Amino acid sequence: MNAPARPRVIIAEDSVLLREGLGRLLAESGFEVTAAVGDGEQLLRAVAADPPDIVVADVRMPPTHSDEGLRAALVIRAQWPDVAVLVLSQYVEERYAADLLAGATRGVGYLLKDRVADVESFVEALYRVGSGGTALDPEVVSQIFARSRRGAPLAALTPREREVLTLMAEGRSNSGIAEALVVTDGAVEKHVSGIFGKLALPAGATDHRRVLAVLRYLEG
Known part of the structure; x- marks a missing residue:
């Protein structure tokens, strides 16, 4: 009997420390990290080359550190609807949560970065999003x-x-x-x-x- 496939994840985070930490955390939690990139353009190229099951993306990334990650996530939602998206933000930004949920609402999440420290809850939220559910940060x-x-x-x-x-x-x-x-x-x-x-x-x-x-x- 074949072992169940590990959910495939692409991470987009400009902080090298957090990017590598997320990669280790997800690998230890049953995910396969297929790519880890530092900006929105790299994220879109990585998804186009090999669509994953889930994308974990920071909202703010280079070059302007405004909403590049969110815009990339919205493109992914439109062009690769089978790819689940979980975005991370340093602060509560209600408009971003509303933007993510404005279209198809299957397999989408918005969490504050602080939630990553609660490993069990973060991993549970990621699995839920990957299974087609939603995950909104309690503070949001x-x-x-x-x-x-x-x-x-x-x-x-x-x-x-x-x-x-x-x-x-x-x-x-x-x-x-x-x-x-x-x-x-x-x-x-x-x-x-x-x-x-x-x-x-x-x-x-x-x-x-x-x-x-x-x-x-x-x-x-």
Whole structure:
């Protein structure tokens, strides 16, 4: 019986120290690092030459250290939709999270670099993104919520529903939400249904309502 394939990852990070550290961390956590580059152009060339399963990219890279990594990630999302993307940022920048989720929302994540220090959570988030899920940094979600709670229809949500939506935005499953809030799966399902109703997200065969709810959350 063949061993399961290791998820293939390309790392894009201009800090040599962090780039090498990420490479070692991912290799030790069951990933195969196929390339490690230092700017957005190199990242796009590496993906074009040998598309990986996942890209891990810093938002700010040379030459301007503004949003080169994010722009490269958006190109990858458009041209290689099967490649999952997890972007890392030094600071909370809500617009970047919204930009990433504005198109296809399968296999995308946005985390602060500090989260890498929590190796278990970081690796879990990377596997989740690689499997087609989402991973949003709790701090990003918290700041977005602080800004958006003033607007409707989010204002119609109960405090518990807001907690559930916050955890949904982080990419947690119903079971994960239940564990975090110390409630039953059934209670979470009831809150999720309430959120869908208040955000006017009716059931539909082609709609991923969890993602749509998070997008509504990001839009405020």
